[in-house]
Amino acid sequence: MTRTAVIAGQGALAPAVIAALEEPLVFALEGFAPDMPVTPFRLERLVPFLDELIGQGVQRVVFAGAIRRPRLDPEAFDPRTAQLVPRILTAMQSGDDAALREVLDVFEEHGLEICGIEEIIPDLLPSEGLLTGNPSEADRRDAARAADILAGLGPFDVGQGAVVAQGLCLAIETLPGTRAMLDFAAAHAGLRPSLNGPRGVFYKAPKPGQDRRVDLPTLGPDSVTQAAAAGLAGIAWQAGGVILLDREESIRRANAAGMFLWAREE
Known part of the structure; x- marks a missing residue:
């Protein structure tokens, strides 16, 4: 053994x-x-x-x-x-x-x-597909925009998460972590061009070129609760590159909040 x-x-x-x-x-x-x-x-x-x-x-x-x-x-x-x-x-x-x-x-x-x-535990890293909910075309564009932002920030070793709403970046994950980023996004939700428009997407991905044996980004039920409190439409992440803890409870909370969970293929 x-x-x-x-x-x-x-x-x-x-x-x-x-x-x-x-x-x-x-x-x-x-x-x-x-x-x-x-x-x-x-x-x-x-x-x-x-x-x-x-x-x-x-x-x-x-x-x-x-x-x-x-x-x-x-x-x-x-x-x-x-x-x-x-x-x-x-x-x-x-x-x-x-x-x-x-x-x-x-x-x-x-x-x-x-x-x-x-x-x-390979099942902790969901492959491509929707776990629940249905992102709109605007949500999909916001997720793509967030993915591009994180890819661009890769050389600077900044973080593994971003919040984008209506094409604008509301927050980037830095040293204080995910909760601080989502609190910041919630506090500045009024900066969205249309207050009645798309609410925004929280996106997670590994840093480009990072060693995937350690420090993979992680989501879980608390992430869903925090994103819901920030008023976001859903959470998307790089398929196969992000750990999702307690999948059933994460989906339950997302359904309760009317949010989508999406493992996005890049």
């Missing part, structure tokens, strides 16, 4: 992944642990942590859940991990994606395989 370690972050994804695996070891970056039993580790002691994984027979690692860039304590680094700091700091200058890829490289250099969510 292949022994798997889960690096668990916050949110509902980590519990779903853990439930799908046979006796995984569960770890979490200190300060970002989910509400479950985990073994914490510090990034300043990354190399001893990797030694621990290998010593316990771990062969593959899955990253599941949300974390933010931690504040590092220069005095907490062990000598071997300290040697990696120039590599990681250089990568961080290119954005979080580059820094994360550098960390993944370190895992692989120690002989650990990085396993993506789609390898473990």
Whole structure:
């Protein structure tokens, strides 16, 4: 049996992944642990942590859940991990994606395989099609516009979500996250050219060129509730590139709000 370690972050994804695996070891970056039993580790002691994984027979690692860039304590680094700091700091200058890829490289250099969510629970990434509702032609144009915006922002490592209404971008997901973006869109809904026209679309997609084994965008029931509170017509996302948690409850909430859910083929 292949022994798997889960690096668990916050949110509902980590519990779903853990439930799908046979006796995984569960770890979490200190300060970002989910509400479950985990073994914490510090990034300043990354190399001893990797030694621990290998010593316990771990062969593959899955990253599941949300974390933010931690504040590092220069005095907490062990000598071997300290040697990696120039590599990681250089990568961080290119954005979080580059820094994360550098960390993944370190895992692989120690002989650990990085396993993506789609390898473990492929059903969490809906393929092309409408899950519920029926976007209008205006909604489809807004979704296409949002997809183009996210594709254009890719080189800047900004975010994985945008809200477009009547062809205008109301909000872009940045470091504060999805909830902050949707709150902002709700507060500025009056900027739509026609207040009685199309209400707008929340669109999600991976960053162009990102490593899809980690940090895939995630939607779920709370996303539907937040989009409904923002007065939007629906949620669209890149088919096969976005994790949808608790599909049945997400659809139920969308139906209750009169919204569509659409895995859009680009």
